[in-house]
Structure formats: C-alpha cells, structure tokens
Amino acid sequence: MRAFLAHRLAPLGALVTGLVLLLVGVGPALSPYDPTHMDVLALLTPPDWQHPFGTDALGRDVLTRVLAGARLSLTVSATGVALAALAGTLAGLVAAERRGLLAALLLRLSDLLFSFPSFVLALFLVVVFGFGTGTLILAIALVYAPIFVRLSRNLAASARGQTYVVAARVIGQSSRSILLREILPNIAGPLLVQATLGLAFGIVIEAGLSFIGLGVQPPQPSLGTIMAEGREVFGQAPWVLTLTGLFIALTLLGLNLLGDGLRELADPKLRGRS
Amino acid sequence: MTAAFLRLSGPTLRHAGGVVLVGLLGALCIFAALRLGPGDPALTALGEGATPASVAAYRARWGLDQPWPVQFAAWLLPALHGDFGTSIAVASGIPVSRLIAERLPVTAFVGAYALVLATATALVAGAVAARWRGRWPDSLATTLAVLGVAMPDFWVAYLLIGSLAFGLGLFPSFGYVPPSVSLTGALSSATLPALAIAAPMAASFTRILRAALLEESLSEHVRVARALGHPGGFVFLHHVLRNALIPFVTVVGLQVRYLLGGTVVIERIFGLPGLGALMVDAAFARDYPLVQACALVFLIGVLAANLATDGLCALLDPRRS
Numbered sequence: 001m002r003a004f005l006a007h008r009l010a011p012l013g014a015l016v017t018g019l020v021l022l023l024v025g026v027g028p029a030l031s032p033y034d035p036t037h038m039d040v041l042a043l044l045t046p047p048d049w050q051h052p053f054g055t056d057a058l059g060r061d062v063l064t065r066v067l068a069g070a071r072l073s074l075t076v077s078a079t080g081v082a083l084a085a086l087a088g089t090l091a092g093l094v095a096a097e098r099r100g101l102l103a104a105l106l107l108r109l110s111d112l113l114f115s116f117p118s119f120v121l122a123l124f125l126v127v128v129f130g131f132g133t134g135t136l137i138l139a140i141a142l143v144y145a146p147i148f149v150r151l152s153r154n155l156a157a158s159a160r161g162q163t164y165v166v167a168a169r170v171i172g173q174s175s176r177s178i179l180l181r182e183i184l185p186n187i188a189g190p191l192l193v194q195a196t197l198g199l200a201f202g203i204v205i206e207a208g209l210s211f212i213g214l215g216v217q218p219p220q221p222s223l224g225t226i227m228a229e230g231r232e233v234f235g236q237a238p239w240v241l242t243l244t245g246l247f248i249a250l251t252l253l254g255l256n257l258l259g260d261g262l263r264e265l266a267d268p269k270l271r272g273r274s
Numbered sequence: 275m276t277a278a279f280l281r282l283s284g285p286t287l288r289h290a291g292g293v294v295l296v297g298l299l300g301a302l303c304i305f306a307a308l309r310l311g312p313g314d315p316a317l318t319a320l321g322e323g324a325t326p327a328s329v330a331a332y333r334a335r336w337g338l339d340q341p342w343p344v345q346f347a348a349w350l351l352p353a354l355h356g357d358f359g360t361s362i363a364v365a366s367g368i369p370v371s372r373l374i375a376e377r378l379p380v381t382a383f384v385g386a387y388a389l390v391l392a393t394a395t396a397l398v399a400g401a402v403a404a405r406w407r408g409r410w411p412d413s414l415a416t417t418l419a420v421l422g423v424a425m426p427d428f429w430v431a432y433l434l435i436g437s438l439a440f441g442l443g444l445f446p447s448f449g450y451v452p453p454s455v456s457l458t459g460a461l462s463s464a465t466l467p468a469l470a471i472a473a474p475m476a477a478s479f480t481r482i483l484r485a486a487l488l489e490e491s492l493s494e495h496v497r498v499a500r501a502l503g504h505p506g507g508f509v510f511l512h513h514v515l516r517n518a519l520i521p522f523v524t525v526v527g528l529q530v531r532y533l534l535g536g537t538v539v540i541e542r543i544f545g546l547p548g549l550g551a552l553m554v555d556a557a558f559a560r561d562y563p564l565v566q567a568c569a570l571v572f573l574i575g576v577l578a579a580n581l582a583t584d585g586l587c588a589l590l591d592p593r594r595s
Contacts, residue, residue: 009420108295108296108299109299109303111296112296112299112300112303112573114531115296115300115531115573115576115577115580116300116531116569116572116573116576117531117532117533117534117535117536117538117572117576118531118532118535119535119536119538119539119550120534120535120538120550120553120568120569120572120573121569123538123553123554123557123565123569124304124307124557124565124569126557127308127556127557127560127562127565128307128308200424204426207426207428208426208428208538208539211428211539212538212539212542212554213558214554214557214558227428227429231432231543234432234435234436235440238432238436241429241432242429242432242433242436245426245428245429245432245433246429248426248429249421249424249425249426249429250424252423252424252425252426253420253421253424256420256423256424257420
C-alpha cells in the first residue's frame with residue numbers, strides 16, 4: 001500500500017477511475033434532467049452552468065446522457081472482458097498443462113483471433129449475429145480473449161517450476177487442483193491488471209462500433225451512440241461530440257494509468273523506470 | 275546483406291508455415307461462422323417474404339444446398355486464385371475481387387502514411403525522452419504519450435476536423451484523391467485520417483522505444499563500449515538504438531492489427547473509399563461473399579505484416595550479422 005501511494009501514476013489512475021465510476025454510478029440519479037427528456041426550448045444550447053456539456057439537437061442534457069450512456073458502455077465492456085478473462089485464462093491454463101492436439105488447437109485459434117483487426121472481427125460478428133449489445137459483448141470477449149490466453153499460459157508455464165508447485169505435486173495433488181488452487185491464485189494479479197486495461201479497450205470497441213451504427217442502437221444512450229448523434233450536428237454544436245469524447249478519454253486515461261501503475265508495482269523490474 | 279538474408283530464411287520459412295496454417299484456419303472459421311450462424315443468406319438476399327420455391331432455386335443457384343465441405347472448397351479454391359465470387363447486395367453482380375482491388379490501395383495508402391507518421395514521431399520523441407531522462411523533454415514526451423494512448427482515434431479525427439479543417443481550412447475534412455491523379459491532393463486528403471490513426475499509435479510507440487532505449491543504455495555491452503572510449507553518438511547509434519529497435523519493430527508490427535482496425539471507423543468518418551468502409555457497407559447490407567472476402571483480406575494483411583516484422587527483426591539482430 002505504501003508503495004502504491006509512493007508511485008506517482010497508480011494513485012492518480014485510481015482517483016480518476018474512482019471519480020468516473022462514482023459519477024456514472026450516482027450521476028444520473030442526482031442530475032435534475034432525464035437522459036431522454038427533450039426540452040424544445042433549449043435545443044443545441046452551448047455548455048453553461050445549467051448544462052455543463054450543453055444540450056443536443058433534441059434539447060436533451062448531454063452530461064446526463066453521457067453518464068447514463070457510460071453506464072451501458074461500462075457494463076458492456078466489463079461483461080465482455082470478464083468473459084474474455086474467464087475463457088482466455090481457462091484455455092491458457094489448459095495449454096500450459098497439456099501438450100498435444102487440444103493445446104495446439106487452442107493456441108492456434110487464439111493466434112487466429114489475435115490476427116484479426118478488432119473492428120474487422122466485430123463487423124464480422126455483426127453480420128453473423130446481427131446488431132445489438134449481445135454481439136458487442138461477444139466481440140469484446142473474442143478480441144480480448146487471446147491476450148488472456150497468452151498471458152495466463154506464460155505465467156502458468158513459468159510457475160510450474162516454482163517450489164510451491166513442485167511441493168503440491170510431491171504431496172500428490174492432482175494437476176487440475178494444482179492449476180486451480182495453487183497456480184491460479186498466484187497469477188491472478190497480472191490477470192487483473194490486464195482486465196483493467198481490457199476495460200478501457202472494450203469501451204473503445206463499444207464506442208467505435210456504436211459510432212458507425214453497428215453497435216448499440218439509438219435512442220438508447222451509449223458513449224458511441226451519443227457521439228454518433230453529435231456527429232450529425234458537429235458543424236453547429238461541436239460540444240456534443242467533443243465533450244463526450246473527452247469523457248471517454250478521461251475514463252481511458254484513468255484505467256490506463258491504474259493498469260500500467262499496478263503492473264509496474266507488481267513487476268520489480270519495471271519499477272522506477274517511468 | 276545477402277548472407278544475412280540467407281541465414282534468416284530458415285526460421286522465417288518455418289514461421290511462414292505456421293502463418294499459412296493460421297491463414298487456412300482463418301478461412302475455415304470465416305466460412306463456418308457465416309454458414310453456422312443464425313442468418314440465412316438466401317432469406318437475406320430475397321427478403322423475408324420469399325416463397326419456398328424461390329429460396330430453393332436461390333440455394334441451388336449459389337450452391338448453398340451442397341454439403342458444407344463442398345461449399346468450403348468451392349469458395350476457397352477459386353479464392354486462392356483471387357476469385358471471391360460476386361457481390362450480392364452492395365454492388366450486385368460485380369466481382370468481389372474487383373471491388374477489393376479498387377478499395378485496397380486506399381486503405382494501404384492511408385495506413386502506410388499513418389505508420390510512417392507514427393514511427394517517425396516515436397523515433398524522435400522516444401530518443402529525446404531517453405536522452406534527457408528525468409528532465410523536462412522527457413516529462414513532456416511521457417505525459418503526451420500517456421494522454422495520447424487514452425485518446426480514441428475517432429475522437430481525435432473530429433478534433434482534427436474541428437481545428438485543422440473547419441478552423442484553419444488547411445486540409446479537406448471529407449473525400450479522397452488517389453495518388454495516381456494528384457500526389458499532393460492524395461497526401462492532403464489523407465493527412466487528417468492518417469494523423470487520427472497515427473496519434474494514439476505514436477504515443478504507444480514512443481513509450482516502448484523510450485523504455486527499450488533506457489534498458490539498452492544500462493546494459494553491460496553499452497557500458498563496455500563507453501569504457502572503451504567510443505564517442506557518445508556512436509555508442510547510441512550502434513549499440514543502444516540498434517538493439518532497442520528490435521522490441522520497437524516488434525511492437526510496430528503488432529500494431530498493424532490496430533492500424534487496420536482503426537481504418538474501419540476512420541474511413542467512414544472521412545469518406546475514404548477504402549476496404550474498411552467497404553466492409554462496413556457489406557456488414558450493413560449483409561453481403562456475405564463481400565464480408566467473407568474483406569475479413570480474409572484483412573487477416574492476410576495482418577499475417578503478412580507479422581511475417582515482415584519477424585524478418586526485419588532477424589535482420590536487425592546484431593547476433594546474426
């Protein structure tokens with residue numbers, strides 16, 4: 001904990017991330033506006049004290065919409081990354097423990113998923129499964145799973161030679177129980193760090209796909225759909241798109257700083273290098 | 275150079291075998307996903323109100339009634355010769371290969387432009403940061419890099435449009451001029467898209483290069499070279515930079531995947547007639563042959579970039595030459 005506070009960037013990242021989560025958690029409830037309420041007397045109002053992010057073409061308060069939309073975007077991203085972590089780690093552990101056709105096939109499949117540009121894979125999934133949040137979650141999970149496969153496999157492979165694993169083997173634990181009870185808790189830290197960075201990545205995928213109209217469908221607010229609506233009025237009201245993007249950037253900044261900071265703290269080799 | 279090239283061909287060739295395997299597996303997965311997925315290409319093409327007879331006729335016409343290994347072979351074998359069938363929705367009846375041949379150069383041009391911008395920026399910023407480590411140039415470069423990584427490229431695109439296109443009128447905000455028509459026009463129309471794609475990449479490249487340079491400058495062989503009295507510039511170029519370029523090139527190669535993914539959204543914003551925009555149109559229209567082909571071409575692009583990266587790293591490795 002002391003090392004965490006002494007580190008320059010990790011606490012800043014935790015602060016920004018915490019602030020964003022707090023805003024997204026309680027903001028929509030505290031806001032005097034409703035994310036879907038239209039005010040015909042306040043169409044495209046520039047940012048002021050009443051509407052810090054201004055209003056959009058239908059007179060809706062952009063800040064309220066961004067906070068409500070971020071709730072959906074974060075949920076989609078977190079679900080996708082959780083699925084990726086679960087499936088990817090499982091596959092990585094299997095590949096580290098077993099040799100043979102299954103492991104080879106899992107690794108090749110993971111290499112394959114890793115070779116598709118993220119948006120290309122997502123577009124492809126949209127064609128197979130149609131538009132919607134379910135496809136978005138699947139896209140994030142499939143794009144990010146290979147990273148967990150590689151990471152967990154490498155971590156588990158290097159843990160195999162360690163004393164605690166050898167000891168567990170000597171007292172006769174089965175290889176499955178060694179993987180799940182001994183190795184997994186010991187490699188959970190780096191996996192969690194990766195999940196933090198993955199959350200940022202998932203937000204970009206959601207926003208990007210919804211932005212081009214292939215993700216969350218309007219009128220439901222998500223960070224991507226709000227930016228897409230802002231795009232229509234960018235010439236007259238640049239604040240809708242710009243400030244929504246700024247909120248995304250702030251969220252990504254917090255998550256990246258937290259993830260990178262925790263990774264540096266966990267890895268003594270990286271410490272003191274930044 | 276020739277000798278180095280011959281020596282690296284062994285492992286690279288073995289690696290190429292793996293790449294071909296992944297490519298074939300990719301073709302199989304692309305094909306199987308579209309066949310096993312819930313959508314029916316016949317119903318998509320004919321509309322929900324199609325009669326059973328017309329659906330059956332459509333299925334027979336496009337070979338959809340054949341067993342799927344036969345369908346797979348019927349798609350893949352001509353595809354290996356560049357024949358991906360004809361588009362069914364976006365440009366009905368036009369060969370997919372012609373559509374791709376028209377669009378691919380746009381994506382390649384903008385992508386290469388972005389890669390050059392990002393790499394050049396990172397080489398300068400990373401070297402400056404490592405040279406003045408802990409001083410203000412380092413703080414500036416590192417802060418900008420941390421901020422840059424957090425900026426989604428499609429947001430950067432609109433910041434650029436708002437400032438450089440609408441504000442200063444320096445570059446067009448929409449449209450594309452091919453280099454064959456006018457090279458300056460092409461560069462001008464591709465500058466904002468390339469900058470938007472390059473900005474987050476330049477940031478992550480800078481961080482990698484800075485870290486690699488610092489790691490190399492602390493290594494034994496660099497200390498020995500300094501102790502032998504080699505001048506600082508020589509040590510930097512021949513011992514520090516050369517070794518640091520290997521992790522740098524590896525990361526640049528891996529980022530080709532993000533670069534190509536980024537073009538999908540960016541091309542749409544700037545109205546560039548590239549492969550990414552084509553695939554978005556194909557996805558909206560559920561043009562199965564076109565989507566299949568686009569996904570495969572993107573996959574091959576990434577795999578080729580990976581192979582090129584491996585080859586380049588092998589050439590750069592001082593232990594080989």
